[in-house]
Amino acid sequence: xxxxxxxxxxxxxxxxxxxxxxxxxxxxxxxxxxxxxxxxxxxxxxxxxxxxxxxxxxxxxxxxxxxxxxxxxxxxxxxxxxxxxxxxxxxxxxxxxxxxxxxxxxxxxxxxxxxxxxxxxxxxxxxxxxxxxxxxxxxxxxxxxxxxx
Amino acid sequence: xxxxxxxxxxxxxxxxxxxxxxxxxxxxxxxxxxxxxxxxxxxxxxxxxxxxxxxxxxxxxxxxxxxxxxxxxxxxxxxxxxxxxxxxxxxxxxxxxxxxxxxxxxxxxxxxxxxxxxxxxxxxxxxxxxxxxxxxxxxxxxxxxxxxxxxxxxxxxxxxxxxxxxxxxxxxxxxxxxxxxxxxxxxxxxxxxxxxxxxxxxxxxxxxxxxxxxxxxxxxxxxxxxxxxxxxxxxxxxxxxxxxxxxxxxxxxxxxxxxxxxxxxxxxxxxxxxxxxxxxxxxxxxxxxxxxxxxxxxxxxxxxxxxxxxxxxxxxxxxxxxxxxxxxxxxxxxxxxxxxxxxxxxxxxxxxxxxxxxxxxxxxxxxxxxxxxxxxxxxxxxxxxxxxxxxxxxxxxxxxxxxxxxxxxxxxxxxxxxxxxxxxxxxxxxxxxxxxxxxxxxxxxxxxxxxxxxxxxxxxxxxxxxxxxxxxxxxxxxxxxxxxxxxxxxxxxxxxxxxxxxxxxx
Numbered sequence: 001x002x003x004x005x006x007x008x009x010x011x012x013x014x015x016x017x018x019x020x021x022x023x024x025x026x027x028x029x030x031x032x033x034x035x036x037x038x039x040x041x042x043x044x045x046x047x048x049x050x051x052x053x054x055x056x057x058x059x060x061x062x063x064x065x066x067x068x069x070x071x072x073x074x075x076x077x078x079x080x081x082x083x084x085x086x087x088x089x090x091x092x093x094x095x096x097x098x099x100x101x102x103x104x105x106x107x108x109x110x111x112x113x114x115x116x117x118x119x120x121x122x123x124x125x126x127x128x129x130x131x132x133x134x135x136x137x138x139x140x141x142x143x144x145x146x147x148x149x
Numbered sequence: 150x151x152x153x154x155x156x157x158x159x160x161x162x163x164x165x166x167x168x169x170x171x172x173x174x175x176x177x178x179x180x181x182x183x184x185x186x187x188x189x190x191x192x193x194x195x196x197x198x199x200x201x202x203x204x205x206x207x208x209x210x211x212x213x214x215x216x217x218x219x220x221x222x223x224x225x226x227x228x229x230x231x232x233x234x235x236x237x238x239x240x241x242x243x244x245x246x247x248x249x250x251x252x253x254x255x256x257x258x259x260x261x262x263x264x265x266x267x268x269x270x271x272x273x274x275x276x277x278x279x280x281x282x283x284x285x286x287x288x289x290x291x292x293x294x295x296x297x298x299x300x301x302x303x304x305x306x307x308x309x310x311x312x313x314x315x316x317x318x319x320x321x322x323x324x325x326x327x328x329x330x331x332x333x334x335x336x337x338x339x340x341x342x343x344x345x346x347x348x349x350x351x352x353x354x355x356x357x358x359x360x361x362x363x364x365x366x367x368x369x370x371x372x373x374x375x376x377x378x379x380x381x382x383x384x385x386x387x388x389x390x391x392x393x394x395x396x397x398x399x400x401x402x403x404x405x406x407x408x409x410x411x412x413x414x415x416x417x418x419x420x421x422x423x424x425x426x427x428x429x430x431x432x433x434x435x436x437x438x439x440x441x442x443x444x445x446x447x448x449x450x451x452x453x454x455x456x457x458x459x460x461x462x463x464x465x466x467x468x469x470x471x472x473x474x475x476x477x478x479x480x481x482x483x484x485x486x487x488x489x490x491x492x493x494x495x496x497x498x499x500x501x502x503x504x505x506x507x508x509x510x511x512x513x514x515x516x517x518x519x520x521x522x523x524x525x526x527x528x529x530x531x532x533x534x535x536x537x538x539x540x541x542x543x544x545x546x547x548x549x550x551x552x553x554x555x556x557x558x559x560x561x562x563x564x565x566x567x568x569x570x571x572x573x574x575x576x577x578x579x580x581x582x583x584x585x586x587x588x589x590x591x592x593x594x595x596x597x598x599x600x601x602x603x604x605x606x607x608x609x610x611x612x613x614x615x616x617x618x619x620x621x622x623x624x625x626x627x628x629x630x631x632x633x634x635x636x637x638x639x640x641x642x643x644x645x646x647x648x649x650x651x652x653x654x655x
Contacts, residue, residue: 109549
């Protein structure tokens with residue numbers, strides 16, 4: 001956890017720097033204000049993140065140094081892939097949903113995930129994949145009357 | 150002030166068959182969600198919010214409160230029969246629930262858990278009604294100075310108490326504040342951090358944010374953990390007469406239930422602590438004050454009663470700061486604020502002035518939900534015991550679909566799906582890196598209110614900070630906040646020094 005804290009502290013500090021140096025000044029809004037400037041609260045929030053994350057990174061760095069523990073340990077590729085594939089899977093379906101209605105894509109989304117997770121019983125796979133999509137169709141096309149989404 | 154007639158009217162509305170149907174739906178759904186390990190209250194509420202769009206404001210809130218209460222009671226079933234808590238807060242229930250069920254008394258264990266849940270929930274609901282209204286009446290007299298000071302105090306308190314590192318809690322709060330400022334600036338009309346997207350003009354849409362950070366990210370975490378999970382053996386319910394709860398046995402647990410309800414209600418009323426703290430604290434107190442502390446952890450019904458009563462008492466009590474001051478003290482309370490916002494109602498002390506009937510109807514609905522919880526739990530015991538065997542991969546697949554469907558049904562389109570995906574990644578890292586989720590969400594929700602009060606304070610005072618000396622309540626909260634930051638900083642430093650001396654886990 002100490003190493004994770006170090007890297008997460010460094011990451012959030014970097015995010016805060018980007019916010020303070022570029023995003024908030026450029027996109028934070030401007031104009032004359034009697035009370036508080038539009039950027040003020042966001043800037044305070046970014047300074048809060050910066051202060052906390054730098055402290056966290058420093059404390060964790062000291063702890064790592066005292067234990068002579070390495071700062072970088074390369075994660076296992078298999079583990080990384082296992083963490084990554086669900087995101088890619090859902091992202092792929094978001095791209096599909098941009099082109100086709102979710103109602104048509106849903107059985108593929110659910111069924112595909114079930115197959116990947118090791119489900120091979122067709123009598124379970126089929127209803128679990130189809131019934132939610134059917135429910136969505138009835139809800140949107142017949143009850144809400146907003147068309148197939 | 151509200152009269153007897155209004156109270157009577159609110160109860161009539163809550164006991165109307167339509168109202169009961171909605172609450173029953175919420176409790177039932179909540180119970181099922183609670184029973185399924187891996188699905189928690191926040192996920193359930195986040196997914197259910199889109200369903201409430203087409204309900205009236207009262208029906209929507211009653212449904213979500215019923216859902217929230219149902220999950221708390223239902224999570225005990227999987228804790229007792231599977232040794233896997235449906236909610237993290239039911240982990241304390243596993244300690245005695247599973248050994249008792251393994252010893253051939255699963256029905257008895259479930260009934261103790263159910264009765265403790267219902268009593269804890271009902272008493273804490275009554276406490277909420279008694280405390281929140283005077284609280285709100287006082288809060289209505291507060292000006293922008295007091296409200297700004299209280300909101301800052303609440304954020305720091307939640308960051309410190311929500312568990313994990315105080316620094317990470319504050320950083321998460323900072324992220325919530327920044328996201329809370331996105332959109333049109335109310336004073337200058339300037340666009341803030343919208344990057345030219347008209348969809349962000351009114352701020353980051355709350356529904357994609359909560360579905361992404363709570364529900365979808367949780368499914369990614371579940372998928373990551375899925376390969377490590379072993380198939381747990383479910384204990385089946387039998388028909389043995391010895392396995393039924395007698396009145397004498399229930400009476401024996403009553404003092405523990407009452408004591409634990411008090412602990413749960415106290416913990417719940419403090420923003421940020423959450424039901425897990427309440428349940429474990431009550432369990433610890435019950436064990437220490439028992440004549441036979443050694444029997445705890447081996448199937449003592451008082452252990453189940455303590456954990457469940459406190460767990461369920463925390464939820465209604467966590468609405469005290471919400472209805473009294475407008476500060477959500479927990480994730481589920483923050484989600485309720487979102488639901489109120491969607492229906493155009495500002496939750497908090499102003500509800501007492503602007504929508505008193507609704508406030509009372511919600512309170513009455515909460516009592517109805519507690520009673521329905523008993524009926525649903527008692528008669529659905531065997532069915533819910535079967536629900537525990539739903540395989541996690543089915544749950545994960547269907548919930549991912551529901552997350553995307555919730556966004557599509559509300560017409561957010563591709564923009565909403567991208568936002569939900571972005572927040573799912575964000576939520577995943579918050580969870581994995583142990584950044585306080587509750588602080589982030591509460592900061593996001595209260596930032597518009599905080600900004601408005603700060604802005605009014607600056608305008609009224611002309612930028613003079615010495616005005617605080619004329620506002621004693623605001624000054625007290627400012628001083629308490631500073632002292633708390635120092636105290637939490639010092640405690641974190643001492644904890645870090647202690648860890649340094651121990652065997653390292655890098």
